[in-house]
Amino acid sequence: MKALSPAHDGSESGGGVWRFPADRPLRLDSGAALSPLEVAYRTYGRLNADRSNAVLVLHALTGDQYLASTHPVTGKPGWWTRVVGRGLPLDPDHHFIICANVLGGCMGTTGPSSTDPATGAPYGLAFPVITIPDMVRAQAMLVEALGIETLFAVVGTSLGGMQVLQWAADYPERIFSAICIAGAARHSAQNIAFHEVGRAAIMADPDWRGGAYEAAGVRPEKGLAVARMAAHITYLSEAALQRKFGRELQSDGLSWGFDTDFQVESYLRHQGASFVDRFDANSYLYITRALDYFDLAAAYGGQLAGAFVPARNVRFCVLSFSSDWLYSTAESRHVVRALNAAGCRASFVEIETDKGHDAIFLEEPALDSALRGFLASAAEKRGLS
Amino acid sequence: MREDFREILRLTPAGARVLDVGCGEGDLLDLLTRERGVDGQGLEISADGVSACLARGLAVVQGDADHDLDSFPTRAFDVAILSKTLQQMRDPRHVVSELLRIADRAVVSFPNFGHWRVRWALLARGRMPETRALPNPWWSTPNIHLCTLHDFLALTDDLGLRIEACAALSGGRPARPIPPRSVLENWRAEAAVFVLRRD
Numbered sequence: 001m002k003a004l005s006p007a008h009d010g011s012e013s014g015g016g017v018w019r020f021p022a023d024r025p026l027r028l029d030s031g032a033a034l035s036p037l038e039v040a041y042r043t044y045g046r047l048n049a050d051r052s053n054a055v056l057v058l059h060a061l062t063g064d065q066y067l068a069s070t071h072p073v074t075g076k077p078g079w080w081t082r083v084v085g086r087g088l089p090l091d092p093d094h095h096f097i098i099c100a101n102v103l104g105g106c107m108g109t110t111g112p113s114s115t116d117p118a119t120g121a122p123y124g125l126a127f128p129v130i131t132i133p134d135m136v137r138a139q140a141m142l143v144e145a146l147g148i149e150t151l152f153a154v155v156g157t158s159l160g161g162m163q164v165l166q167w168a169a170d171y172p173e174r175i176f177s178a179i180c181i182a183g184a185a186r187h188s189a190q191n192i193a194f195h196e197v198g199r200a201a202i203m204a205d206p207d208w209r210g211g212a213y214e215a216a217g218v219r220p221e222k223g224l225a226v227a228r229m230a231a232h233i234t235y236l237s238e239a240a241l242q243r244k245f246g247r248e249l250q251s252d253g254l255s256w257g258f259d260t261d262f263q264v265e266s267y268l269r270h271q272g273a274s275f276v277d278r279f280d281a282n283s284y285l286y287i288t289r290a291l292d293y294f295d296l297a298a299a300y301g302g303q304l305a306g307a308f309v310p311a312r313n314v315r316f317c318v319l320s321f322s323s324d325w326l327y328s329t330a331e332s333r334h335v336v337r338a339l340n341a342a343g344c345r346a347s348f349v350e351i352e353t354d355k356g357h358d359a360i361f362l363e364e365p366a367l368d369s370a371l372r373g374f375l376a377s378a379a380e381k382r383g384l385s
Numbered sequence: 386m387r388e389d390f391r392e393i394l395r396l397t398p399a400g401a402r403v404l405d406v407g408c409g410e411g412d413l414l415d416l417l418t419r420e421r422g423v424d425g426q427g428l429e430i431s432a433d434g435v436s437a438c439l440a441r442g443l444a445v446v447q448g449d450a451d452h453d454l455d456s457f458p459t460r461a462f463d464v465a466i467l468s469k470t471l472q473q474m475r476d477p478r479h480v481v482s483e484l485l486r487i488a489d490r491a492v493v494s495f496p497n498f499g500h501w502r503v504r505w506a507l508l509a510r511g512r513m514p515e516t517r518a519l520p521n522p523w524w525s526t527p528n529i530h531l532c533t534l535h536d537f538l539a540l541t542d543d544l545g546l547r548i549e550a551c552a553a554l555s556g557g558r559p560a561r562p563i564p565p566r567s568v569l570e571n572w573r574a575e576a577a578v579f580v581l582r583r584d
Contacts, residue, residue, distance in 0.1 A: 315444070336446055337456035345426065348446040349435040366432075370439045377442025 011085055011092035012069045015042035017108050018145055026103070026110075026138055032128035036117070039142045040108025041065050041100035044084060045092030047148070053384055055090060055153045056143060056167075057099040058160030060360070061287055062228075062279055064107040067099035068092075073278040079361060080157075082368075089371035094384065095152065102159070103138040104130045104287050106280035113214065113280045123282075125211035130286055132159075132294045136166045140174070152382055153375065155179040157360045158327060159287070162294055165307070165335065169296060172311035177378040179317045179371070182324055182360055184331035185304050185338070186295040191326070194234055195288040198227030202281045211282055224281045225272030232271045237323035237356035297338075304338035315381070316346040317374040319367065326357040347374060389468055389494045390416060392552055392560035392578050396492055397421050401463040404428065404488060406450045406480075407470035411438035418443070426462070428453060451475045454483040462488040469576070471495045472528040482544050485583050494554065494578035499533030499571040517556060518575045534571045541581060550580040 017040045020026070025035035042065045047054060057067055059079065064071075068078040068085055084090040090097055101109035104127070112127035119126070143151060154175050156164040161183020168178050184191075202208055205223030209216050233241075245264040260266040300306030316339050320332035329350045339346040351366045353359045359367070390413050397403065399421045405414045408427030411434075417423045427445035429435050438445035446453070450467070451474055465488035467480065472495050474480045484491040496518040497503075506514035513523040521527070532540075541548060551565040553574035560578065563570045 317439070333448075336448070337453070340446065340453075340456040341458055343458055343461050345424075345444050346446055347435075347439055347444045348448070349432055349439060350447055351436075352432055366436050370436055373438075373440035373442055380442065 011044045013043050013045055013092065013096075015065065016040070018142055020141060020145070024141070026134065026141065028128055028134045029131040030129050034110060034128060036110075037138060037141070038108065038110045038114070039100050039103075039138055040105075041098055041142060042067060042069055043099075044068055044090075044097040045095050047096040047146075048384075051148055052150070052152060052382060053094065053096050054143070054146075054148045054151050055095045055097045055155060056139065056151050057084070057090070057097060058139070058154065058156030058163045059099060059102065060158035060160055061231075061291065062275070062284075063102075063157075063160070064105060065099045065101045066107075067097065071278070074274070082361065082363065083371065089368055089375055090155070094379070098143070098146065100139055100142055102287065103135040104283055104290065106283040109138070111280070112211070112282035112286055122212075122214045124214070125282070127282070127286060129293075130290050132162055132166050132290055133170060135290065136163050136170055139163070139167075140171055143174070149174065151175045152384065153177045153179060153378065155181070156183065157181045158183060158357065159291060161327070162291070162296075165296055168311040168314055168316070169299075169307040172314055175311075175314055176382055177315040177317070177374075178311075179319070179374065180332070180335065181319045181367075182321055182327050182332075182357055183318075183335070184294075184327045185297060185307075185335050186331075187292050188331070192292045194230065194326075195292055197230045199285055199288060201226035201230070202285060205281075208281060211285075213281070219276070220281045221276040224276045224279065224284060225269075227281075227284060228275040228279075229268040229272040232268060234326045235357045237325065237354055239323060239354040240356050240358070243354065304334070305341035308339055308342035308344050312343050312345075314344065315374075315378050316344055317370070318346065318348040319370055320348075320350045321355065321357065321359040321364075322350050322352045323354045324357045324359065386416070387412075388554045388557060388560055389576065389578055392554065393417075393466060393468065393492050393494070394420055395560075396550065396578075396580055397423060397464055400424070402426075402461070404457070404462045404465045406454070406465060406467045406484070407473075408438065408443075408445060409434050411441055411443045411445060413466065413468060414438070414443050414445075415441055423464075450480050454480065454487060457483075457487045459486050460489060463490065464488055465491045467491065467493045469494050469496065472531050474530060477530045477532075478540060478544070481540060481546075481581075485544070485546060485581060489582065490549065491581045492578065493537075493581060494576060495532070495537065496528075496576045497534050497571070497574045498531040499535065500575050501572045502575075504572070516575075534565060534574060534577055537577075537579070538565060541579070545584050547582045547584045548579055549582050552578050554578060 020037040025033035101107040116123040161180040202223040205220035207218040208220035297304040320329040336348040465484040503514040552560040554576040
């Protein structure tokens, strides 16, 4: 049951919402089962005859399946048009690229704003708590439904990078290569702390209504905007903030009040205000919780290498950004050391930049050349032309 | 082609699992991959070096031999290569012993501080030597642990390693097999390459 929408961007080749029947529920780590499961996705390029060129791209916390197509809500270009497109490292002329909205998201994949079949109303807090392995399980169901046995590559950024590592641990025989960009194998205390600030802001908004805001016809926009403002600071480096805004004022002189005197304030408020148009507050709670629960080594007695031992045939590429303090180089190194210890074939480079975590989406020639080189050699080994 | 590369190429069996420590921009790994079909992995400290390696499709991890060798499992490789990098290590003894934990054989090359030009510079001029093999002045050299052939032998003896092969490398001439304990060669060889094994 696939609803194909007409391709409206140059390289988009399809997509829609895959609805898994009630007899194929998603088994969750919490013990709950989610049914029916819907997964919204977009594709770019064509699957080749031997089905060997599929690439699954995994988005970050507030990303979605609009990888390289115009976003239906914001009207902006896709979130990774710098990397995905003709002549770019992920090229629809060579790869069949799939990007799905994450489980718990709000762009068409089942999440807390979906209808709870038990009540006919949105799930709200009745939605079960989900984990990164749950997200990966849903993605694996989609990939299987699309008729793909082995992915040429799984590529993920941030939350997506963590999912890449989970893919390698759970489905090593179904991936040929794995690229983890600005990810980590666990959430640190600082990561959890920042998420807690965001969640507290949402839940402190009177319009949150214990998660049942949709039924009340309101939205906790103020809380969600504050959550986004706090999170956005973690996506930038101190140097990038200073370079962009310094102490520049919005207009001449101080207001001697609490208006947005500084440009950096105005920027953050804009980030918060525009975010609420495209994101759901409960999705934010659920996905940040899944991130906080993430600790890949935990299931392997605390030895991260144990997660990668079955993935010895997977070619890994780990990339970090020097000024990223959200998921720092130290976290990537920790992953790389575990890959080495497991005897996996791994590449790793820290890309020198002052743009912080946000460098994922920005002009970084070193990122492009690393991706190109890694993908080209993997393609050669895979027998892709 | 660098003479030590030519010699390492000759010494590396086809299809071997190879770790190149301090692989730079991947020239040697690329050569070994093309000519010997090795399953290669590199370790390199500079981001530019690693990026260059990735762009040519080599599997290379950015890291530091002094700290990151211990993350590799025991006997994960057939051959570990340390090409003209030993003298830049903070703890050469640890590095050599790690190489032979990780791999069955280690190929180690380094400039010989016992070479007559080096000795002459110090003896006659009373200055730190600047030679073809050691081109930098003392204040900017990356070399912090220089040794002579015989110094290196003292280390391999201390670690209980067997020397499988040894060749002298001098100024672009083909590698010349030498008896490593020769007093004369400790004067003559500008640099040397050793193939080591655990005893």
